[in-house]
Amino acid sequence: MASVCGLRTVTNEPVPLKSVEVQVDVQGHVASVSSTLQYENQESSPVEAVFIFPIESNATIYSFVARIGDVEIKAQVKEKAQAQEEYDDAVSSGQQAFLLEESDESSDVFRLSVGSLPPGQSASVTLSYVTELAVQADDALRFCLPAVLNPRYTPAGGRGNSERQQRWRRIWNCWTGGKSLTAAGSGPQGESVPYTLSLGVHIYSPSTIQSVQSNCPLTPLEFLSQDNTEAKVSLSPGHKFDRDVELLLYYGQPHQPTAILEAGQPSAQPGSLMGDTVAMLSFYPEFPSIPSSQMTSKGEFIFVVEGSGSMDCPMNQSNYKQTRISSARDTLLLLLKSLPVGCYFNIYGFGSSFKSYFPESVEYTQANMETAEQKVKSMQADMGGTEILQVLQDVYSKPCLPSRPRQLFVFTDGEVGNTKDVIDLVKRHALSHRCFTFGIGEGASSALVNGMAEGGSGHPQFITGAERLQPKVMQSLQFALQLVVEDISVKWNIPADISVTPLSPLPNVLFQNQRAILYFQLTGQSSTNISGSVSLHYTLDKKAVENTLTLNMKPKEDSSMLIHRLGARKAILALEGERGEAGDKTGKERAVELSIQSGVSSSYTAFIAVNTENKQPIKGPLLRRNIRSKMLFGASGQYCSDEDELNDEECCYIAVLPDYSADQCCSDDEESYCCFGENCYQADLGGGSLQSEGQGSVVTLEDGMDYLSDPPERQKVGDPLLELISLQKVDGSWDLQPSLASIFGKKEEEVATALPRKPEFLSVWATVLAVLWLHGHKMDFKDEWQFVAAKAVAWIRAQSGADLTGFVAAGNSFLGLKVELRNLGLQ
Template identity: 25%
Template sequence: MITSIATLRPEECEPVPDAGLGALFTERGNLPLESVDVTAAVSGLIAGVEVVQGFRNPHDVALEATYVFPLPDRAAVTAFRMEADGRIIEGILKERGQARADYDQAVAEGRRAAIAEEDRPDVFTIRVGNIVPGERVTVHLTLNQPLPYEDGAATFRFPLVVAPRYIPGTPLDGDQAGGGWSPDTDAVPDASRITPPVLLPGFPNPVRLSLAVSVDPAGLELREIRSSLHAVLQEGTTVSLQPGERLDRDFILRLSFGTSTSLALVPDAGDGEEGTFTLTVVPEQARGAATPKDVALVLDRSGSMTGWKMVAARRAAARIVDTLTGGDRFAVLSFDTVVEAPEGLGPGLSPASDRNRYRAVEHLARLEARGGTEILAPLEQAVALLADSARDRVLVLVTDGQVGNEDQILERVGARLAGMRVHTVGIDRAVNAGFLGRLAGLGAGRCELVESEDRLDEAMEHIHRRIGAPLVTDLSLKADGLDLVPGTVSHLGSIYPGVPLTVLGRYRGDASGALTVHGLDSAGQPWERRVAGSRTDSPATRAIWARARLRVLEDRYAAGDHSLEEEIVGISLTYGVLCRFTAFVAVDSTVVAEGGPGHRVIQPVELPSGWESPVVTAAPMMLTSMAQPQAGAPAPAAPGAAPRFTAGGTGGAAWNMASGTTRGKMRPSGPVPSGARELPRAEIEEELKRLRAAGSLGAADRLRYLADLGSRLAALAVYLGGHAELEALAADLQTGGDVEALWRRAVDGLEALSRSGERRPFWKR
């Protein structure tokens, strides 16, 4: 399936004198997004950020503009407002379905409205409705984000483009969730919301970008400020982008300063009966003792890794293999649409001998980018290899993370990562940091992001230390004079060399007391550190804790625990922090466009810097699927096929990629809490379709078919954590008897289950 995308040559466009830098005029009209302005204030290890997006309607009818954009994956979005025609409309945070209903009603009635929604931890969508002809509308987002810190430097990373993502799965029938280039699939039910059209390479810069960061070390000694991907101007401790930069790569600022062990207690505004704490424990510089370990290295060689990313990924993987010692065992899995291992190594874990490490490095040196990013299968293989090991188990994933089925992956492997250390190495200038951070968090590991080959050596030194034994494990927390709120303390993980332990949580009562961290050092001896608290005024801490708590709950929801939806919505609304189940909506009371918008535009985004042009190369990003097609499904694109270009009506120059078909949705293994999962309507409907198709079989064959169907339904009931109707139908079909009566029972039962399983997912409500 291909969505129609407008295609314009740069020579067909001419500047509009009054429209500002980068605005374009075409017969189809301007692109609606004129400007993006980012202003950040860093104070110690926290950044407060305001993002202002400016939209203009160049058409002669009212416009609805949609913009899909990234934000830092750990950021807490706490405020939203719309400004138009001298009016300021503050956004209200509501349950997502209610916010959408309010927005849709306002737009249909001809009133201005705007809505901000989260689709992934780092992918957001803004819609602005009823921008009248010639009008400019701005929307403002306020957010706070923590800065990761290690080896004496904090990192302020602000993403600026949503990169094209590989979308696996079978296209779904019915209405699409969004207007992107990919159809929704069973593996990525909201694919059409996270796949905005992409500007053709070389298209004139359509958006004016400004970004400025002021740095207050907050009492710490600031030694150096470095920008790794952009040319910047620096005046004192304020850094800003040079004019003319494009929204095509992350903005990265590294701030070198020292930090220290501390416990900050921040009372809530108002009565101060509760508050938020941030505990920071800076580890000693000693390295952990070397212990034999089992390492599974998973390397992405898909088409989106073309160019410098493949070179960096090969180097990174080879460096990891070289760090192994003779007492270790390892496996190397490289993947695109298929999974491959080095020749000469066994199917399981191999001793890390010189010969085996040479074979692995030789295999890595031959890898070239190709194919689709079928990341689930190699992760499952790696988890299976490490599952029964009694040693220290380490899984390392090297990838750009550009996939859309993050929730499916977490559902399949998330629970099985417990007890393993999962380290992710993200290689890209517009990396999917949200997904890689979620994986590393579930596996009590670290996420290292590499934006250039120049940064690789520094990053690999970090990874080398992570793969070795942690300094302190089995961490626990004990309060002294501080009343902690149960269930609010973040995951403790382990302590690694050069990486401070950061723990957030909530407390009741006075802002006084101490916390003691207990654990075991690398020699297995007891270890503890007591930290006295000090009262601090840092309002952003409360929002940052809430966002971290929501992220944990959302990951558990993605892994199958759908009972958490009410709790997620409650925390989001209580603390005023946007999440996937809520949305900010701003609605004006004035009617400005009778009948609603006459034109709708999805803003195309930039091709990420470092991604090779699909016009130039025969092995481009390869977001097309290349698994074997199912019966009746359209054939997938051949390896190396370029994205296809189509013409249509979005109002800007963009290129589009075909989406083929892969294997269907799979269910995870392992125990599932009772009642944790919803009945999968799509699978029930598929069983019903196959049952009707088998109606012409003979009586004996139909009885066998019904028995097999019963066994599948019984397995599905176990997967769901128990389901009375499924279990009853499965038992009847496996008992045997009159084939005609059983056949009617099967059809009626599946039809009833199909109706009862119908529930719109939260992103379509």
């Protein structure tokens, strides 16, 4: 989950945030982001604050500017130990200083230390970074601005300063899905936010901009060019940044390959990365996919699913009844039914510990599938914390099955403290498997999800907002079953006096709907308008394919050097962890040199800024603030104002929920509880237990756990699609039974009586009806049931003596549908 960011006062209240300004410039499939946050220290003493925040894992921070009063301090990149020493020396001597460093555990978590902010003084920090935009299944480019970069508003007098109170807030938020709380007797909700907010997006596209969509309200898209290749848009006024901001950009020719040549810095040494031209090539191969009816696999499928306490949180704010663990259960059941005949499989659940459903992968038979299905249905979010390294070590310790390619699917909603160790483990086994990852809910670590997928030659997916998990998982299953682009190489046709150096390794494979962005350093670049070309070569289904781009060899000049910085970051990531030969520089040494030269962040360097213009040391005790608290779902409302009030008197809240009326939650110095109708739940915040009063159900939480199980009222509403799929057998057929008939809106006797042939064809009849129902009622969810239907069609076609035309005609009549035989794949 995301961490609250911002500066804190002596009473652990936020240093007042005055304004947030974010500017995004999108050039094709690259976004440059500048986020400025302005604060004011209203304490009577100087403050040192520590601000911990996540950022997109593929983002490259290239600029950090701090402003104190009228003084602007631009940070420099230095080796991390040196930067930390300079920061400590500055703070201890009373100077103002800022230190920005990447976490040792994860590349998507940064720590900003703000030293010696004088009382009554204003300060602002501006972070600038550049990032590649991910491609979605519908060819959209996705940009995400984490809300944590724009602190969520907590009303004045809001509580949250004690660990005991914070735990209760986390329990409440997870339970209700972030529904607002209003103190009994308090005023109306919806207080105005005490700071200004702005976010503007400027888009430059190589082809026509068709539309921009978002999970947040936007102003109308304004085109700035006649050919609609330049436009701007912004968030509507009043947005509170209480969620991640997602933008989906749709271009007219998404599969068109592009190339950008960016000139080096005139002041940089020729032959160095920043002094030479850098080329960025973007290939988005469009190749025909194999129909699901023709997909077969003798592979091994392993599903690793997180079962930590946080998986009991809602999938999104709009539907708090759908928890992450219930969505994962539904998805696993769908995957079990969608696996191809002849494969092997296994399932792992993990948290603080792990367990596998079978000692080793087993054959996909009806008996094994039913055993797994029963275990999946009983899966709960009761396995403690998130410890993914040990379960992966167990998976990799099992030998791969001969001639059965291993496909690993990993589901997680959180962050781990050893992200780099996990990614390194996946990379070490990259040649023996492919790894597909799924980040569930806002706050999932992009470094973990992206890093594992990239290291395992797989594909990452993120499920946030109100999205269904199933379509994205089935898309990845389709990737795993389809042929992939392999044997990737790049060939240049340019003047002989220009040498080309790749800045990162070429990808091993490419999937449908996957873009390859490649960076190269061009040394000896001529300034004349010489033409050249570059081509991407690969094989698909043992056939050679070539995509060629014509280049103007005169590079464009751009003072921001965004392409250089992205290329430098790719090169640094490739160097990190390398060990040099005796007498050679290690990967770390080369990465540090490249980080300092290019001015981009790395795990070995940090940004340091010291206000050397301040000749007067800051006097007074320095108050250190370490900010690592949680914020779930942007919950708001009045709480007890401080610990004294909580201990002195009972503090009550009225829960405003759609399914309940005027339910009450109370806390005093001994206990906290909530009442839902006649059911009251007591929370012992000190001991970490929760129990139902008068209902007999007791749930024990480990110390420090933030979550709890569903109250009785939160009953899952059955999904007829998933219910129908759960009834399918491994071979693809359905047997006639009351639960299947009820999905059709019929009784079992009615279905049996309508059978157009002999009784031995009853399963054929039931299977034809199931496939017709899918086509007639669930076409909007075809991505979810396509493999299920493909197996069913293959089974139907294999049944000799069945009059398929007659069965389909009778089925259409019986169900009141008009699905044509050819649409079913039965002709």
